[in-house]
Every structure is written in C-alpha cells, then in structure tokens.
Ligand SMILES: Nc1ncnc2c1ncn2[C@@H]1O[C@H](COP(=O)(O)OP(=O)(O)O)[C@@H](O)[C@H]1O
C-alpha cells in the first residue's frame with residue numbers, strides 16, 4: 271500500500287481532495303449555490319448518458335467544445351510548426367520576428383473574435399480561428415527556440431559521414447519533435463481556455479458549448495452542472511498532457527525509474 | 530629543428546612518400562586553420578603537413594588545448610583556411626570517413642537504439658540496411674566487444690557509448706579513420722581487447738588512421754607513427770607555437786611487437802594486475 275502511494279503520489283492528493291470535497295458539502299460548510307456535492311455532480315455526468323437526459327446532454331456540449339478546441343489547436347500546431355521552422359532557421363529572421371510575436375502574444379485572442387466573426391461570415395470557423403490565433407505565438411516561439419537551441423553535434427557527425435539530403439532532412443524533423451511536443455503541451459491548455467472563454471462570451475449558434483453551458487448553469491444556480499463542466503475540462507487537459515508527455519518520454523529515450 | 534635532434538627515429542612531419550605508395554597515402558599539405566571569435570581570429574595552427582600510409586595509425590600526442598581536435602576535424606573535411614588534403618580512394622569520388630568525436634556522448638540520437646544510431650551513419654542506409662547490419666556485427670566482433678546494441682543511448686554508460694562510437698566508425702569501412710581520444714572511457718579489460726582489435730582492423734582493412742591519444746600504453750600498442758605536439762601554455766598563442774615544433778616519431782616498440790607477436794602480457798606488472806582482475810590478455 272505504502273509502496274503504491276509512493277510510486278503514485280497523485281493518488282494521495284486525488285483521494286484527499288475528493289474526501290475533503292465530500293466532507294465539506296456533507297457538513298454544509300459551504301452553501302449549495304457555491305459548491306455542489308460530489309454525488310450531485312456524478313448524477314449530472316451520469317444523466318448525460320441517459321437517453322431522456324436530453325436537457326442536460328453534457329456530453330453533447332463537451333463533444334462540440336472538444337471539436338472546436340482540437341480544430342483550433344491543430345491549425346496552430348501545423349501553422350506554428352511551419353512558421354517556427356522558418357523563424358528558427360536563421361537568427362536574423364528570429365530576431366526580426368520575435369518582437370512581433372511577443373506583441374501579438376500579449377493581446378487576448380478573444381479581442382480578435384468580432385473581426386474573425388465578420389471574416390468567417392458569422393460561421394463556426396470564427397471560433398476555430400480565434401483558438402488558433404491564441405495558440406499560435408506560443409507554438410511559434412517553442413518551435414523556433416527549440417531549433418535555435420538544438421544540439422548540432424549528432425547532425426554534424428551525419429554530415430561528416432556524408433549523409434544524403436533526404437536522410438538529413440528526415441532526421442532533422444525528428445530532432446525538432448521535442449520542441450514541437452513541448453509547444454503542443456503548452457498550447458493545449460491555452461486552447462481550452464480560449465475555447466471556453468469565447469464560448470462564455472459569445473454563445474455559438476448551435477447552442478452546444480461547455481462554456482455556454484457553464485455560464486447558464488452559473489446564472490441559474492445549477493451548481494452540479496457547473497462543476498460537471500469543470501471536471502470535464504480538467505480531464506481534457508489531464509488526458510492531453512499525459513498523452514503528449516508519454517510521446518516526449520518515448521522520444522527522450524530515457525529509462526523510467528524502477529520504483 | 531633544434532630540439533629532439535638526438536631522437537633516432539625522428540623523421541620530418543612532411544615525410545615524403547614517393548612511388549606507388551603515394552596513391553596509398555592520406556596526406557595533408559600545409560593546412561592552416563583559425564577560429565573566428567568575438568575578439569577577432571584565433572589561429573590554431575599554420576602550415577601543418579602530415580602523411581599516413583594505408584594500414585597505419587598516426588597518433589597526435591600533446592597537452593590539452595593545442596588544437597588536436599581542431600586538426601582532426603580539418604582532416605575529416607571541415608573547412609580550412611588554406612592547404613590541401615588528399616586521401617586514397619576506393620572507387621568512389623570522395624574518401625569515406627569514419628569519425629569518432631571526442632564528445633561521443635553528444636553524437637548519439639537519444640530516440641534511437643545504438644544499432645539504429647549506427648545504421649543511420651552508415652553509407653546507403655536505406656537500400657543497404659541488411660548489409661549494414663552485417664557490417665555492424667563484423668565491426669563489433671573485430672573490436673572484440675560484447676555490447677548490447679538494442680539499448681537506447683540514455684540507458685548506456687559512457688564507456689558503452691564509446692564502444693558504440695568505435696563500432697559506428699569502423700562499420701563504415703572507412704578509407705580514413707579519425708579517432709579523437711577513442712579509448713578514454715574504456716575499462717581495463719575492454720581497452721586491452723579493443724586496442725588489439727582496433728590495430729588489427731586498421732591493418733586488415735588498410736585504413737589510414739589518425740588518433741588523438743593521451744595514454745602512452747595506447748600509443749605504444751596501437752600507433753605506428755606519433756606526432757608529438759609540445760605544450761607551450763604561456764605563450765600568447767600557444768597553439769601556433771606548439772604546432773610549429775611538432776615532431777614525428779616512429780614507434781619502434783610496435784615494429785618489434787609486430788615482428789615477434791608479443792602482447793602486453795610480457796610486462797610482469799600488467800600480468801599481475803590482469804590476473805587479479807581475472808582478465809585475459811591478448
Ligand atoms: N569553437 C571554438 N571557437 C574558438 N576557439 C576554439 C573553439 N574550439 C576550440 N577552440 C580553441 O582552440 C584551441 C584548440 O582546441 P582543441 O582543438 O579542442 O584542443 P585539443 O583537442 O588539443 O585539446 C583551444 O585553445 C581552444 O580554446
């Protein structure tokens with residue numbers, strides 16, 4: 271038991287948190303309008319699966335939000351990697367672009383939403399592009415800085431050994447992957463934040479959006495639904511982080527500790 | 530040409546090699562190199578010439594910071610300020626180089642196994658995949674190693690990585706082998722076997738080899754020629770002065786051993802130590 275806890279320390283914090291949550295709501299320490307009990311939240315999440323739970327189809331909202339977020343994040347990954355490649359290739363281009371990127375990074379992406387709404391004919395693409403714009407600067411900086419700080423020793427050896435151009439390019443792409451994955455991990459949480467904030471401020475026309483659901487739940491004091499939204503968002507972030515971390519670990523080639 | 534006049538085996542660094550042997554010789558003529566630094570240019574060596582016949586090993590021997598690694602990179606084809614490099618060829622238009630960098634740890638891709646790392650560095654890595662795997666086996670066995678090549682670099686010790694770097698260079702079947710301190714991390718047992726396999730391979734595959742070595746035992750057993758670069762650390766530009774005074778020696782010990790077939794086991798001290806370690810000497 272102790273060994274399990276030592277090798278999975280996050281299990282302790284999770285259990286303590288859940289127990290604390292349960293005890294606080296059970297003891298009535300916090301008003302029902304501020305904190306729902308775990309069982310109520312679970313009921314909302316379970317109802318989402320129920321065919322008659324249509325009114326609270328949490329998962330429909332969750333699915334639409336995930337699609338929006340993933341689409342915007344994916345665009346940022348693609349464009350950011352390409353642009354980061356160009357920006358990282360020469361230090362002159364890097365120094366020319368860095369101030370602009372830092373400038374753009376300080377602007378909240380939601381400020382671009384009204385413009386994008388017009389640009390995208392008031393269609394759902396405006397959400398996707400808002401998210402992409404929010405993630406782009408970080409992706410760009412991660413990849414370009416990764417390239418600038420790359421260890422060239424092993425690529426130089428390949429050159430000395432007369433490697434062909436296609437091989438050289440293929441290996442370089444793998445070498446840039448760690449920086450790309452690092453950027454992907456940083457931008458995933460940003461994409462979630464931008465998605466939800468945009469949905470909260472501008473409810474999508476379809477009406478299905480976790481951000482909009484959370485806002486409505488808050489207004490109508492439906493705290494169980496509100497906390498269900500929070501749980502879903504947290505699990506999105508956790509799952510993506512774990513997945514990308516696993517890829518990073520595979521790429522680093524390091525062994526795991528024995529215990 | 531003032532000091533070392535007494536040395537019997539002394540021959541000039543620009544030893545002329547004429548006749549048919551000339552085509553069989555790796556030769557650098559009058560090469561100079563300087564680094565561009567923030568303060569200007571830093572000349573490391575000027576007008577260095579050396580020649581290594583096929584099947585022979587030349588050692589660069591000298592203190593830290595005299596430009597041995599820099600010279601080796603130039604011999605391997607890095608850009609020089611001036612001078613000419615001619616290498617014997619096997620058919621192809623460019624000499625095939627096998628390079629063992631001094632910082633071998635940084636020369637491995639962490640995401641690939643040692644074997645894949647070596648395969649990437651071999652000629653014709655895609656079409657020749659199968660033949661290359663056999664070449665790796667051959668190099669591994671020629672060096673008398675026992676290394677698990679299915680590990681990732683992150684799961685290897687420094688010595689294991691250096692063994693892999695030796696295999697990588699030799700599996701290329703190079704015309705020219707450039708080895709920058711190739712035995713620095715090997716344990717006693719492995720070093721004694723590798724030295725033996727290394728010099729055998731240089732002879733068998735008729736490779737021109739240049740190696741930086743700090744260990745006299747290594748030099749005695751592996752090298753036919755020694756370019757001694759004296760250290761002058763307190764002059765303003767130590768590297769230039771050092772190279773100007775470099776002298777070439779022939780290794781008589783090695784000549785005698787190759788004639789009599791003696792191994793290191795003839796020294797009573799080394800015999801006693803290796804017995805205590807349970808190591809078999811060649
Ligand atoms: N990239 C570099 N830029 C400037 N100076 C360098 C660089 N690399 C090495 N040097 C200098 O060149 C000299 C020779 O270095 P190096 O060839 O590594 O010496 P060695 O291998 O003989 O120990 C040293 O004085 C070192 O400070």
Ligand SMILES: [Mg+2]
Nearest residue numbers: 597598631709
């Ligand atoms: Mg060196």
